[in-house]
Amino acid sequence: xxxxxxxxxxxxxxxxxxxxxxxTYDTSDQSYGLFWYKQPSSGEMIFLIYQGSYDExxxxxxxxSLNFQKARKSANLVISASQLGDSAMYFCAMREGxxxxxxxxxxxxxxxxxxxxVNP
Amino acid sequence: DGGITQSPKYLFRKEGQNVTLSCEQNLNxxxxxxxRQDPGQGLRLIYYSQIVNDFQxxxxxxxxxxxxxxxxxxxxxxxxxxxxxTAFYLCASSMLxxxxxxxxxxxxxxxxxx
Numbered sequence: 001x002x003x004x005x006x007x008x009x010x011x012x013x014x015x016x017x018x019x020x021x022x023x024t025y026d027t028s029d030q031s032y033g034l035f036w037y038k039q040p041s042s043g044e045m046i047f048l049i050y051q052g053s054y055d056e057x058x059x060x061x062x063x064x065s066l067n068f069q070k071a072r073k074s075a076n077l078v079i080s081a082s083q084l085g086d087s088a089m090y091f092c093a094m095r096e097g098x099x100x101x102x103x104x105x106x107x108x109x110x111x112x113x114x115x116x117x118v119n120p
Numbered sequence: 121d122g123g124i125t126q127s128p129k130y131l132f133r134k135e136g137q138n139v140t141l142s143c144e145q146n147l148n149x150x151x152x153x154x155x156r157q158d159p160g161q162g163l164r165l166i167y168y169s170q171i172v173n174d175f176q177x178x179x180x181x182x183x184x185x186x187x188x189x190x191x192x193x194x195x196x197x198x199x200x201x202x203x204x205x206t207a208f209y210l211c212a213s214s215m216l217x218x219x220x221x222x223x224x225x226x227x228x229x230x231x232x233x234x
Contacts, residue, residue: 004162031219032219033219033220035222035223037225042227043208043210043227043228043230044225044226044227044228045163045210045212045225046225047222047223047224047225050220050222052219052220091162091163093162093163095219097219107153107165107168107178107179108163108165108223109162110162110163110164111162112160112161112162113160113161113162
């Protein structure tokens with residue numbers, strides 16, 4: 001089973017509008033971390049935002065916010081006021097805390113990504 | 121400026137040849153990682169290292185080898201045993217191999233087979 005599922009292969013948004021990129025995850029651990037990265041066409045992975053499983057409030061970083069719904073196991077990325085420079089691949093990733101569940105605290109498990117295109 | 125550098129940006133491998141990808145960081149991070157990315161896919165972990173002179177296999181270590189002789193450096197060798205090496209290789213580092221520690225990535229090396 002996929003540990004990280006990103007159901008939107010591609011998304012389009014108009015400049016200055018908000019967009020939500022979906023991410024659902026699968027883990028039996030109580031302790032885990034969720035990350036979003038941006039990968040422009042140059043290839044470098046750029047860290048955007050982090051949410052810990054015990055964090056009670058949704059994480060925010062500038063125009064990025066994470067809509068964390070623990071019971072639904074979803075961690076959607078919301079980008080407000082989209083800019084042309086936001087056009088890129090976006091990856092959701094998870095770090096699990098328990099070796100016993102098959103995870104460990106050393107690796108990130110990535111989804112397949114969503115290609116976001118911002119139209120002028 | 122602190123960061124992670126990878127070289128070369130592009131690398132060509134002939135059949136049966138071993139090639140080495142360089143990764144250097146000046147962030148004073150303890151942990152370093154190598155990931156492989158295939159087209160249209162997310163990243164998969166090849167190897168990781170938490171401290172100098174120690175490293176562990178990831179999910180797809182077969183056909184690869186690493187060394188960690190210095191804290192700043194974590195080179196990856198793609199051996200002739202790796203039958204499908206064409207991919208984008210990304211190196212990352214973090215303060216500790218801990219749950220909340222963010223991994224920061226280098227610019228990547230694209231490996232192509234001639």
